[in-house]
Amino acid sequence: MTETTVVPWAEGLGDGAGHASLVASSDMVTDAVRWPMTGPAPVIEVRDLSVHYGAKQAIDRISLDFGRNRITAIIGPSGCGKTTLLRALNRMNELIPGARTTGQVLYEAQDIYARDVDPVAVRRRIGMVFQKPNPFPKSIYDNVAYGARINGHEGKLDELVERSLRRAALWDETKDKLRDSGLALSGGQQQRLCIARAIAIDPQVILMDEPCSALDPIATLKIEELMRELAVDYTIVIVTHNMQQASRVSDMTAFLLAGEERIGRLVEYGPTVDIFTNPRDTRTEDYVSGRFG
Amino acid sequence: MTVRPGGLRPLTRTRTGDLAERAIVLALRGCALVSILTTVGLVAILLVEALDFFGRVSIVDFLTQAKWTPLFSSKEFGIVVLISATLLTTLIAMLVALPVGLLAAIYLSEYAPERQRRILKPAIEVLAGIPTVVYGYFALQFVTGVLLKGLLGDAISTFNGLSAGLVMGVMIIPLVASLSEDALYAVPQSLRAGSYALGATRFETSLRVVVPAALSGIVAAFVLAVGRAVGETMIVAIAAGQSPRLGLDPFVPIETMTSYIVQVALGDTPVGSIEFLTIFAVGATLFAMTLLLNLFSAWFTRRYREAYQ
Numbered sequence: 001m002t003e004t005t006v007v008p009w010a011e012g013l014g015d016g017a018g019h020a021s022l023v024a025s026s027d028m029v030t031d032a033v034r035w036p037m038t039g040p041a042p043v044i045e046v047r048d049l050s051v052h053y054g055a056k057q058a059i060d061r062i063s064l065d066f067g068r069n070r071i072t073a074i075i076g077p078s079g080c081g082k083t084t085l086l087r088a089l090n091r092m093n094e095l096i097p098g099a100r101t102t103g104q105v106l107y108e109a110q111d112i113y114a115r116d117v118d119p120v121a122v123r124r125r126i127g128m129v130f131q132k133p134n135p136f137p138k139s140i141y142d143n144v145a146y147g148a149r150i151n152g153h154e155g156k157l158d159e160l161v162e163r164s165l166r167r168a169a170l171w172d173e174t175k176d177k178l179r180d181s182g183l184a185l186s187g188g189q190q191q192r193l194c195i196a197r198a199i200a201i202d203p204q205v206i207l208m209d210e211p212c213s214a215l216d217p218i219a220t221l222k223i224e225e226l227m228r229e230l231a232v233d234y235t236i237v238i239v240t241h242n243m244q245q246a247s248r249v250s251d252m253t254a255f256l257l258a259g260e261e262r263i264g265r266l267v268e269y270g271p272t273v274d275i276f277t278n279p280r281d282t283r284t285e286d287y288v289s290g291r292f293g
Numbered sequence: 294m295t296v297r298p299g300g301l302r303p304l305t306r307t308r309t310g311d312l313a314e315r316a317i318v319l320a321l322r323g324c325a326l327v328s329i330l331t332t333v334g335l336v337a338i339l340l341v342e343a344l345d346f347f348g349r350v351s352i353v354d355f356l357t358q359a360k361w362t363p364l365f366s367s368k369e370f371g372i373v374v375l376i377s378a379t380l381l382t383t384l385i386a387m388l389v390a391l392p393v394g395l396l397a398a399i400y401l402s403e404y405a406p407e408r409q410r411r412i413l414k415p416a417i418e419v420l421a422g423i424p425t426v427v428y429g430y431f432a433l434q435f436v437t438g439v440l441l442k443g444l445l446g447d448a449i450s451t452f453n454g455l456s457a458g459l460v461m462g463v464m465i466i467p468l469v470a471s472l473s474e475d476a477l478y479a480v481p482q483s484l485r486a487g488s489y490a491l492g493a494t495r496f497e498t499s500l501r502v503v504v505p506a507a508l509s510g511i512v513a514a515f516v517l518a519v520g521r522a523v524g525e526t527m528i529v530a531i532a533a534g535q536s537p538r539l540g541l542d543p544f545v546p547i548e549t550m551t552s553y554i555v556q557v558a559l560g561d562t563p564v565g566s567i568e569f570l571t572i573f574a575v576g577a578t579l580f581a582m583t584l585l586l587n588l589f590s591a592w593f594t595r596r597y598r599e600a601y602q
């Protein structure tokens with residue numbers, strides 16, 4: 001779909017081992033924004049993915065790749081299946097009674113829907129942040145330590161908690177009240193706590209479902225900034241209703257649309273710049289310019 | 294002022310409307326008052342008679358003597374004897390009811406498919422409707438007579454705290470299961486999703502997220518269960534015996550506070566005698582215990598109330 005522009009340093013992106021060296025200079029990251037591309041080896045490849053809820057089909061044969069260390073935005077009108085697609089990427093859909101998935105989702109070339117794959121293991125590698133902040137009714141510390149504890153984290157918990165909170169830009173605000181309930185935080189802080197909680201188990205991919213929809217503009221900007229920083233280490237997929245947000249933070253954008261029969265399909269997928277400035281499909285153009293129901 | 298066709302009702306009050314409203318309020322207030330007055334009356338009688346008792350028997354004796362023999366010629370009033378029996382049967386009952394009830398609740402709320410849940414939950418609640426006298430004879434005839442005698446032979450008496458406690462535990466399981474399940478089921482789905490998304494299994498999610506989030510409700514259920522066991526009368530009266538005995542031996546006949554009250558109330562003790570007054574002293578003690586339990590429950594629930602909201 002997209003021309004693959006291989007910039008010199010992008011070769012290293014293929015093997016996960018090269019992460020640390022890539023972090024060295026932050027202007028490289030900005031380069032990535034200017035030079036969006038699918039890269040040589042996508043982290044997740046979606047092939048002909050369909051999801052049904054009972055008899056109702058929600059999305060139909062969607063295929064697309066999620067590039068390593070890229071931020072991919074999924075946009076589209078309400079009900080077009082954005083959440084459904086996102087939740088199919090780490091097998092969260094199967095927690096909904098009656099949900100059925102067909103097609104393939106290849107994570108590092110392995111089909112996560114294969115018979116011998118443990119969904120719990122999948123979710124440890126592909127984490128998720130939800131639309132509404134949902135911290136556990138536990139202390140800030142215990143929220144962040146939760147994933148590490150159940151995964152039998154070796155190493156020091158204190159360090160992990162501090163590192164994760166710092167990474168989520170929440171450390172300064174919470175370092176003196178780690179024992180307070182996570183629910184005592186503001187909405188924006190709660191969402192950053194959920195992000196800290198997600199990165200504490202060191203996943204490779206973070207899925208975010210409208211992570212800023214419950215937040216004010218300042219908190220939103222904070223999270224967006226955070227996403228840019230996290231993209232150095234993680235692959236991020238974000239669902240958003242906010243066109244400006246999609247254009248601000250994402251490298252790639254996928255536009256989904258449900259037709260008359262209310263089944264979501266992928267209309268267009270490409271570099272965010274192209275989707276917003278030079279879309280190929282008129283429906284995309286209508287949607288991103290706000291001329292859509 | 295003109296009234297438009299199909300228009301509003303006039304804004305003025307009507308006398309009959311006012312009166313009807315006032316009558317309804319009065320009737321409702323009357324009902325509320327009856328229940329409050331009954332409670333107040335009960336407590337008052339309990340206290341007055343208990344005070345009468347403590348006018349004749351020293352409260353120090355009541356609290357420190359190690360024998361309970363008000364019905365004999367050499368009278369001693371060591372309430373600790375009856376309390377030990379109540380504690381024993383309650384403890385055994387809770388060892389059965391709390392874990393089994395909570396696990397059943399976790400199964401129903403977290404594991405059972407919705408259809409199964411909708412059938413099982415009312416079925417469990419029906420169990421709670423079985424008259425306790427049935428449980429009492431079940432404890433005496435089957436649990437002691439067949440099971441325990443079969444297992445332990447003569448090491449266990451016909452009347453004993455063990456079978457009464459076990460059966461009482463079984464009787465209380467539905468209460469614990471049903472109330473705990475309500476608390477677990479009320480935990481928002483989003484918390485479970487958050488846990489699964491961090492790579493938690495269903496069991497880890499249930500135990501580390503859902504149960505703690507529902508803790509206040511579960512503790513309330515537990516406290517109710519303890520209160521139910523402390524106050525349970527029929528089963529212990531039938532199966533545990535009428536032998537006031539200090540200690541926690543589950544194999545011998547004992548007498549709980551409630552069985553003692555039954556024994557005296559059913560006997561031919563003259564009203565106003567010291568023997569008769571003992572049942573008020575015992576009753577007041579029971580009342581104090583349940584009151585403390587409920588205060589604890591109220592305090593705990595307020596402290597941890599709906600922590601997830």
Ligand SMILES: Nc1ncnc2c1ncn2[C@@H]1O[C@H](COP(=O)(O)OP(=O)(O)OP(=O)(O)O)[C@@H](O)[C@H]1O
Pocket residue numbers: 053056057058076077078079080081082083084085096262
């Ligand atoms: N749990 C469910 N059970 C049944 N149908 C569902 C369920 N969740 C979603 N659907 C249906 O699937 C379709 C896609 O829903 P989805 O939530 O993925 O849309 P969305 O693009 O995320 O919408 P929004 O922007 O409003 O969040 C909708 O028609 C919706 O009614």
Ligand SMILES: [Mg+2]
Pocket residue numbers: 082083084209
């Ligand atoms: Mg959605």
